[in-house]
Amino acid sequence: LRILGLETSCDETAASIVERDENGEGRILADVVLSQLDEHSVYGGVVPEIAARAHVEALDGLIVEALHRSSMRLSDVDAIAATSGPGLIGGLLVGLMTGKAIAMATEKPLYAINHLEGHALTARLTHGLAFPYLLLLVSGGHTQLILVKGVGDYERWGTTIDDALGEAFDKTAKLLGLPYPGGPAVERAARTGNAERFAFPRPMVGEARLDFSFSGLKTAVRQAAEAIAPVSEQDIADICASFQNAVSRTMKDRISRGLARFHERFGKSVEKPTLVVAGGVAANAEIRSTLETICAANRFAFIAPPMALCTDNAAMIAWAGLERLALGLPADGLDVAPRSRWPLDENAATLLGSGK
Ligand code: ATP
Ligand code: MG
Ligand code: FE
Numbered sequence: 630l631r632i633l634g635l636e637t638s639c640d641e642t643a644a645s646i647v648e649r650d651e652n653g654e655g656r657i658l659a660d661v662v663l664s665q666l667d668e669h670s671v672y673g674g675v676v677p678e679i680a681a682r683a684h685v686e687a688l689d690g691l692i693v694e695a696l697h698r699s700s701m702r703l704s705d706v707d708a709i710a711a712t713s714g715p716g717l718i719g720g721l722l723v724g725l726m727t728g729k730a731i732a733m734a735t736e737k738p739l740y741a742i743n744h745l746e747g748h749a750l751t752a753r754l755t756h757g758l759a760f761p762y763l764l765l766l767v768s769g770g771h772t773q774l775i776l777v778k779g780v781g782d783y784e785r786w787g788t789t790i791d792d793a794l795g796e797a798f799d800k801t802a803k804l805l806g807l808p809y810p811g812g813p814a815v816e817r818a819a820r821t822g823n824a825e826r827f828a829f830p831r832p833m834v835g836e837a838r839l840d841f842s843f844s845g846l847k848t849a850v851r852q853a854a855e856a857i858a859p860v861s862e863q864d865i866a867d868i869c870a871s872f873q874n875a876v877s878r879t880m881k882d883r884i885s886r887g888l889a890r891f892h893e894r895f896g897k898s899v900e901k902p903t904l905v906v907a908g909g910v911a912a913n914a915e916i917r918s919t920l921e922t923i924c925a926a927n928r929f930a931f932i933a934p935p936m937a938l939c940t941d942n943a944a945m946i947a948w949a950g951l952e953r954l955a956l957g958l959p960a961d962g963l964d965v966a967p968r969s970r971w972p973l974d975e976n977a978a979t980l981l982g983s984g985k
Contacts (some may be wrong), residue, residue, distance in 0.1 A: 634947025710950025
């Protein structure tokens, strides 16, 4: 089976062709991603209107490029998969409408894909991972710990009650005068900093529920910077290192609890408990090594897909469509509407009962 995938939910425009064989193994035939970073960086964040226009301009060309790189024609694919939420509504409209137009013209089924489901199922494309497993999604828009039980079958165990983790990195960078996106800039500055200089709060540490919170941490960073203004290079490095340290400690507490809950729930019935990480923050070496350490200490395998598949891409959307297609799950009608908000665990209800 082969599918064309489209992704336009945020600031990456992407098109991909992915194949799945009878054994369930996936192969990416083409994965073309155009980041709009340059267009947004001058504003210090993603501007929805600019994003939507950029998707319109880029998407057709990227689809042609993906077909070209995989030596395919539209008639060679079995279905179309397009992200239909959650995300910025303008971008979602562009991708979903394009998907509908191609589906209509080629008379192929259309799968309207939840972007988060794309992230959730990526480890099955890259590693052939079996259900169930835990997914930690840490990006600019999301911070969630999700139990992935099956296609369309998810339990959200924890989510942020305020800022996403990537957002906390971006805001910290901004108030220190570092460039956007903030994650890489903060990580770089932290390398020469003293992580013990500031005792920043470690939000949620010790709480039984598995949620996250990062806005208090960001406020503490602002207060520390204001107290010593004007900040020197070394102050910035120390703040970044202390911030990253607080984040790592927080993640250690939160994720350890998540792994323990998985063990409680599944005991020995899951042969190899696995934690998968996705999202741009997965690029952070300190956070990654913290996760590796926690996993090793808790008898968990740790999977971090290649960075290009951790950040936004269309191969994951294509794969989510293929998983649905392979299971014989119904395609979506051409009247399906994009949704800026669309919690992942709602899929379960949709598939299991309500019939919508
Ligand atoms: P969405 O949340 O919709 O998936 P997004 O575009 O916000 O989309 P990604 O592209 O996956 O998410 O990730 C971008 C985020 O990752 C930004 O907030 C960025 O600061 C953060 N990030 C990137 N590199 C690093 C790093 N080395 N350390 C920490 N954060 C990082
Ligand atoms: Mg992005
Ligand atoms: Fe994403």
